[in-house]
Amino acid sequence: MSGQPNTRLADLFGLAGWSKGELARLVNKQAAAMGHPQLSTDTSRVRRWIDMGEIPRDPVPRVLAALFTERLGRVVTIEDLGLVRHGRAGRRQGDGIEEHPDGVPWAPERTAAVLTEFTGMDLMLNRRGLVGAGAALAAGSALSSAMYDWLHTDPALKADAPVLDDPLHADPAGFDRYEAAPIGSQEIEELERSVEVFRAWDAARGGGLQRKAVVGQLNEVGGMLAYHHPPHLQRRLWGVAANLAVLAGWMSHDVGLEPTAQKYFVIAAHAAREGGDRPRAGEALSRAARQMVHLGRPDDALDLMKLAQSGSGDRLQPRTKAMFHTIEAWAQAAMGKGQAMRRTLGHAEDLFVANRQAEEQPDWMQTFKDEDLYGMQALAYRTLAEFDPNEAAHAQYYAEKALALRVDGRERSKIFDHLSMASACFIADDPEQADRYARLALMSMGSNSSRRTWDRLRQMYRLTAEYAGYPRIHELREEIRLALPKPRAKAARSAQA
Numbered sequence: 001m002s003g004q005p006n007t008r009l010a011d012l013f014g015l016a017g018w019s020k021g022e023l024a025r026l027v028n029k030q031a032a033a034m035g036h037p038q039l040s041t042d043t044s045r046v047r048r049w050i051d052m053g054e055i056p057r058d059p060v061p062r063v064l065a066a067l068f069t070e071r072l073g074r075v076v077t078i079e080d081l082g083l084v085r086h087g088r089a090g091r092r093q094g095d096g097i098e099e100h101p102d103g104v105p106w107a108p109e110r111t112a113a114v115l116t117e118f119t120g121m122d123l124m125l126n127r128r129g130l131v132g133a134g135a136a137l138a139a140g141s142a143l144s145s146a147m148y149d150w151l152h153t154d155p156a157l158k159a160d161a162p163v164l165d166d167p168l169h170a171d172p173a174g175f176d177r178y179e180a181a182p183i184g185s186q187e188i189e190e191l192e193r194s195v196e197v198f199r200a201w202d203a204a205r206g207g208g209l210q211r212k213a214v215v216g217q218l219n220e221v222g223g224m225l226a227y228h229h230p231p232h233l234q235r236r237l238w239g240v241a242a243n244l245a246v247l248a249g250w251m252s253h254d255v256g257l258e259p260t261a262q263k264y265f266v267i268a269a270h271a272a273r274e275g276g277d278r279p280r281a282g283e284a285l286s287r288a289a290r291q292m293v294h295l296g297r298p299d300d301a302l303d304l305m306k307l308a309q310s311g312s313g314d315r316l317q318p319r320t321k322a323m324f325h326t327i328e329a330w331a332q333a334a335m336g337k338g339q340a341m342r343r344t345l346g347h348a349e350d351l352f353v354a355n356r357q358a359e360e361q362p363d364w365m366q367t368f369k370d371e372d373l374y375g376m377q378a379l380a381y382r383t384l385a386e387f388d389p390n391e392a393a394h395a396q397y398y399a400e401k402a403l404a405l406r407v408d409g410r411e412r413s414k415i416f417d418h419l420s421m422a423s424a425c426f427i428a429d430d431p432e433q434a435d436r437y438a439r440l441a442l443m444s445m446g447s448n449s450s451r452r453t454w455d456r457l458r459q460m461y462r463l464t465a466e467y468a469g470y471p472r473i474h475e476l477r478e479e480i481r482l483a484l485p486k487p488r489a490k491a492a493r494s495a496q497a
Contacts, residue, residue: 140300
């Protein structure tokens with residue numbers, strides 16, 4: 001018992017709206033449903049958890065996580081409740097002990113447990129049809145400062161997994177726990193191939209249709225990681241976990257589950273570092289940076305990109321550096337920093353060209369091709385054109401180059417390129433061309449589950465107002481209004497603000 005209030009638990013308790021006696025009764029009922037009928041708690045114990053920082057023994061933290069997850073309609077983990085036994089029971093800065101946001105970074109031996117617990121809760125939300133978005137995004141500066149020292153030190157790869165007296169023992173961190181058992185290289189190869197299948201599906205159809213399958217696969221991998229495998233296999237398994245976590249995060253971002261997406265990106269960075277792959281950890285953080293720009297927080301994105309680049313170590317290949325620069329340039333464009341953006345894109349081009357004859361790219365960089373460089377350049381210039389309309393011509397140039405190469409079935413990227421081109425045409429006072437590209441995007445969006453494409457369409461729609469008197473544009477505006485998905489619930493929107 002710390003003697004200090006558990007502010008994390010207190011905050012969530014306040015949001016849930018229970019009385020202490022009601023929570024005690026719910027704990028007993030939920031524990032019995034989870035196979036612990038002997039558990040009995042009361043109001044005084046709940047008071048000690050909240051007001052005195054007492055951490056109850058297992059399974060109570062898991063029971064509480066399940067209750068709060070269902071009540072709040074979003075994933076709530078043991079870490080979120082401040083109930084992990086590491087001497088920091090939910091304290092905040094200012095009470096004498098420094099605490100990182102969202103338990104970041106957690107101890108290495110906790111990564112598999114956090115991964116499994118979070119995915120288990122996410123799957124529970126899916127099953128029960130809950131929203132899963134009622135949390136706040138951590139600021140990029142807070143995340144980067146919390147993770148800086150952790151990411152810049154090499155992980156201890158003594159075993160790549162918790163050293164346990166019983167190698168088959170694993171902390172039951174959440175629901176859907178995969179039973180810890182040894183696996184071999186063939187099983188890992190199958191998991192690696194499944195990552196490729198999920199990536200292709202996501203790129204073609206958006207994140208909504210396969211997100212649950214990816215989360216379920218990641219949940220099983222978390223259980224596998226609890227077993228003490230030989231180091232070479234464990235590293236590969238951590239790599240699979242990192243790839244799946246990035247995909248789960250990207251798919252969550254794609255469908256508007258922003259806090260959930262951010263948590264997966266952080267989990268991916270942890271998993272990659274546990275496997276000794278610091279560039280992969282940096283790429284995971286770069287996804288969180290792209291998310292921040294999309295949500296209108298480019299300053300946070302730049303904080304995350306600084307960490308992604310510096311924390312990736314000296315193994316970062318030129319093409320990966322080029323990709324990082326395109327994200328940084330997009331953030332700079334969103335802040336109206338044209339000179340900095342152009343300089344950063346110049347660095348990206350130089351690095352990309354220098355890498356054409358370089359060593360083979362890691363699997364997670366296989367999708368960053370010429371068209372992706374052009375697409376990001378188009379997006380950056382289209383964003384900057386909001387501040388300086390003269391930049392719209394550059395956006396059109398790069399969007400056209402990207403579209404000429406989009407032949408590999410990555411439909412979502414093609415939609416984004418069409419929208420970049422349409423927006424640039426509107427800004428450049430060419431409504432006829434804009435109408436053509438906007439309709440090409442609209443034709444494809446109905447069969448795509450990506451909410452991000454609709455978000456970008458709304459940005460383009462704003463530009464059509466000036467041309468609403470043109471018959472074709474008036475007709476386009478009506479078609480867009482009819483096609484746009486209904487607004488999400490107020491709680492989900494406010495969580496992303």
